[in-house]
Amino acid sequence: xxxxxxxxxxxxxxxxxxxxxxxxxxxxxxxxxxxxxxxxxxxxxxxxxxxxxxxxxxxxxxxxxxxxxxxxxxxxxxxxxxxxxxxxxxxxxxxxxxxxxxxxxxxxxxxxxxxxxxxxxxxxxxxxxxxxxxxxxxxxxxxxxxxxxxxxx
Amino acid sequence: xxxxxxxxxxxxxxxxxxxxxxxxxxxxxxxxxxxxxxxxxxxxxxxxxxxxxxxxxxxxxxxxxxxxxxxxxxxxxxxxxxxxxxxxxxxxxxxxxxxxxxxxxxxxxxxxxxxxxxxxxxxxxxxxxxxxxxxxxxxxxxxxxxxxxxxxxxxxxxxxxxxxxxxxxxxxxxxxxxxxxxxxxxxxxxxxxxxxxxxxxxxxxxxxxxxxxxxxxxxxxxxxxxxxxxxxxxxxxxxxxxxxxxxxxxxxxxxxxxxxxxxxxxxxxxxxxxxxxxxxxxxxxxxxxxxxxxxxxxxxxxxxxxxxxxxxxxxxxxxxxxxxxxxxxxxxxxxxxxxxxxxxxxxxxxxxxxxxxxxxxxxxxxxxxxxxxxxxxxxxxxxxxxxxxxxxxxxxxxxxxxxxxxxxxxxxxxxxxxxxxxxxxxxxxxxxxxxxxxxxxxxxxxxxxxxxxxxxxxxxxxxxxxxxxxxxxxxxxxxxxxxxxxxxxxxxxxxxxxxxxxxxxxxxxxxxxxxxxxxxxxxxxxxxxxxxxxxxxxxxxxxxxxxxxxxxxxxxxxxxxxxxxxxxxxxxxxxxxxxxxxxxxxxxxxxxxxxxxxxxxxxxxxxxxxxxxxxxxxxxxxxxxxxxxxxxxxxxxxxxxxxxxxxxxxxxxxxxxxxxxxxxxxxxxxxxxxxxxxxxxxxxxxxxxxxx
Numbered sequence: 001x002x003x004x005x006x007x008x009x010x011x012x013x014x015x016x017x018x019x020x021x022x023x024x025x026x027x028x029x030x031x032x033x034x035x036x037x038x039x040x041x042x043x044x045x046x047x048x049x050x051x052x053x054x055x056x057x058x059x060x061x062x063x064x065x066x067x068x069x070x071x072x073x074x075x076x077x078x079x080x081x082x083x084x085x086x087x088x089x090x091x092x093x094x095x096x097x098x099x100x101x102x103x104x105x106x107x108x109x110x111x112x113x114x115x116x117x118x119x120x121x122x123x124x125x126x127x128x129x130x131x132x133x134x135x136x137x138x139x140x141x142x143x144x145x146x147x148x149x150x151x152x153x
Numbered sequence: 154x155x156x157x158x159x160x161x162x163x164x165x166x167x168x169x170x171x172x173x174x175x176x177x178x179x180x181x182x183x184x185x186x187x188x189x190x191x192x193x194x195x196x197x198x199x200x201x202x203x204x205x206x207x208x209x210x211x212x213x214x215x216x217x218x219x220x221x222x223x224x225x226x227x228x229x230x231x232x233x234x235x236x237x238x239x240x241x242x243x244x245x246x247x248x249x250x251x252x253x254x255x256x257x258x259x260x261x262x263x264x265x266x267x268x269x270x271x272x273x274x275x276x277x278x279x280x281x282x283x284x285x286x287x288x289x290x291x292x293x294x295x296x297x298x299x300x301x302x303x304x305x306x307x308x309x310x311x312x313x314x315x316x317x318x319x320x321x322x323x324x325x326x327x328x329x330x331x332x333x334x335x336x337x338x339x340x341x342x343x344x345x346x347x348x349x350x351x352x353x354x355x356x357x358x359x360x361x362x363x364x365x366x367x368x369x370x371x372x373x374x375x376x377x378x379x380x381x382x383x384x385x386x387x388x389x390x391x392x393x394x395x396x397x398x399x400x401x402x403x404x405x406x407x408x409x410x411x412x413x414x415x416x417x418x419x420x421x422x423x424x425x426x427x428x429x430x431x432x433x434x435x436x437x438x439x440x441x442x443x444x445x446x447x448x449x450x451x452x453x454x455x456x457x458x459x460x461x462x463x464x465x466x467x468x469x470x471x472x473x474x475x476x477x478x479x480x481x482x483x484x485x486x487x488x489x490x491x492x493x494x495x496x497x498x499x500x501x502x503x504x505x506x507x508x509x510x511x512x513x514x515x516x517x518x519x520x521x522x523x524x525x526x527x528x529x530x531x532x533x534x535x536x537x538x539x540x541x542x543x544x545x546x547x548x549x550x551x552x553x554x555x556x557x558x559x560x561x562x563x564x565x566x567x568x569x570x571x572x573x574x575x576x577x578x579x580x581x582x583x584x585x586x587x588x589x590x591x592x593x594x595x596x597x598x599x600x601x602x603x604x605x606x607x608x609x610x611x612x613x614x615x616x617x618x619x620x621x622x623x624x625x626x627x628x629x630x631x632x633x634x635x636x637x638x639x640x641x642x643x644x645x646x647x648x649x650x651x652x653x654x655x656x657x658x659x660x661x662x663x664x665x666x667x668x669x670x671x672x673x674x675x676x677x678x679x680x681x682x683x684x685x686x687x688x689x690x691x692x693x694x695x696x697x698x699x700x701x702x703x704x705x706x707x708x709x710x711x712x713x714x715x716x717x718x719x720x721x722x723x724x725x726x727x728x729x730x731x732x733x734x735x736x737x738x739x740x741x742x743x744x745x746x747x748x749x750x751x752x753x754x755x756x757x758x759x760x761x762x763x764x765x766x767x768x769x770x771x772x773x774x775x776x777x778x779x780x781x782x783x784x785x786x787x788x789x790x791x792x793x794x795x796x797x798x799x800x801x802x803x804x805x806x807x808x809x810x811x812x813x814x815x816x817x818x819x820x821x822x823x824x825x826x827x828x829x830x831x832x833x834x835x836x837x838x839x840x841x842x843x844x845x
Contacts, residue, residue, distance in 0.1 A: 034834040037769035051478025053810040
């Protein structure tokens, strides 16, 4: 039986991505970010989210894409998974969509330079739209940031 | 019944009752004649029993039940307290505590209480021969014809009434020509169990099942259902001749108790039930104010203060934290509003904003106070501890507690218990002399340990002072030299103060012999490191022959620290004030290079220079270009270092916030973050990471 999954849709370098709605806490406009020294470049720093300090990472940087200037449309999506709360900087976020689980296919091996392990699936919507569903656990994997950290030293 | 939801309530209340039992037993030991204290103890034990039975912790209930029997004889003057009874009861309290602890840890609250129960039974039997006293242990079996409730069941009924249930006494008769009496009875029970709970039935369920009853049976029953509904449903079972439902209220419940065999303790239980109906009486044994003056010396004051119980609720600490978070948000908006109002320049707006500012300032005060807890919650375990210690060491010791109402942040309270236990043991064991020595020294037989707490500025002080023999300075020095803590040469130049501090060195013990309570290798160094980890410190004053005083200075709270805010180009950082020795400035020409490391001359010693800008890779500031740089001298242990910064912003109280799990382990220079008045996040530098 096909189930309906609600996802938050956001864009990153002209492509559309989705995160399950229950993993998303809020979507915020850009706020001042405090830089934290000695962290990988894609960790932009920390923000004050209603009294709680939350780290923010640039999702483009995390995926090895070229980082872009922030615009009016830039958003911080606060996700919570794996006991972690982290903000993702994305180009824009403006949609909630229902995806049928049988419309989701396994990720192809190589996809726009983004490592396949960050992707849990690709959903086909209508005739021409493709939605890349993120594997949050891998995206948030801390072992990688620690590795990067050691590499930098 | 779903028990889990009541579990935390049960645990909290059991702890309260155990505490109250401990305190009052101590008071009673001081004045064994005061029957009013026995009454309080009895009520606490009784409530504890009722709760445990309700929750199904039978060992707990069984033990408290036997304790109650003993206490009952005492309060009716049929038995007078003696050392043996006190010891037994205290042992019981320990066992109860262990069982409750087991429950807290997720266990079933089982404990081996057979021994204690036997001892209690022996006490009851030994002093008043027979007199039916043992009957109270189990529900009387011999009584037929009518239903007699034992104390468990009475208290269950009582508690159900409290929680708004209805209690019924139901008599059911089956028709004479009924063929399957047991089956009919089963159907009635089935109806009953669907709507509530059968507390007690006569004959017993087994007997009914085996058809060992005549034509009728009766039950005590708790339900939320209406009388008529129950009657209807029961009557619908065929071959039932009559159903009589009687609503049981408090009065009839109390009567029920009284109508029982008058010499059994159950009677008292019933009057107890009646007493419990008056909230004032029921609450008084748990009144924390009674504990405030828990010092055995002032029992009269404690007894009279029982009625003025502060009304409190328990709140999850996480909720308080989120309240504080939301509140800091509000403060940020307030600052913004004030700014806007000053730009708009409209009188009524300015006034409203000013009013809001005042209200939120008051609110802030209250929110911060919510986390504050009286140290009493830590202190109140000490009277019992000192009693036991003194007994096992064969000394006479008075513990005088002052300032138990002094408030500290919850997080500090949770941490300070162990160090205090250690220091108080130390005071009783090492400080106070044996009775013979005290008499020889011309002191009174009874030693005194003072435990004081008081506020001073932004700190709370806790002092432990005894009038014992004091610290033997030559011996401390001798031991220190022997252990290689310092050289004989250095020892000569030590002040008294410095000598006293030596006892905090690791692995240091001047005890002549290992006693039961100390000398197990855990030294005062643990106490010291614990206290410093809380941001406090401890000092010792001692006079040979007249006593020692340990004084602990603690911050009011761990979540708010005093810090120095500094600027580094566009970025702001905070340094904990506690690690800063001095602020100043240094000229470029004064920085020397020693073996590739930058050093400066600071008060006749050479200390390393650390550039914060380099350390945090500052994007827009470098001290290379400056001729004169601001500096912070920080300390880690006895090491100093000069930290070069851009500009001082000033001293401020900041609220500590964790950086979040994602950052954990990756950032070494930064220990946390704080939110500044303008809503920006500033990082807190970990001074320990700056000094290698």
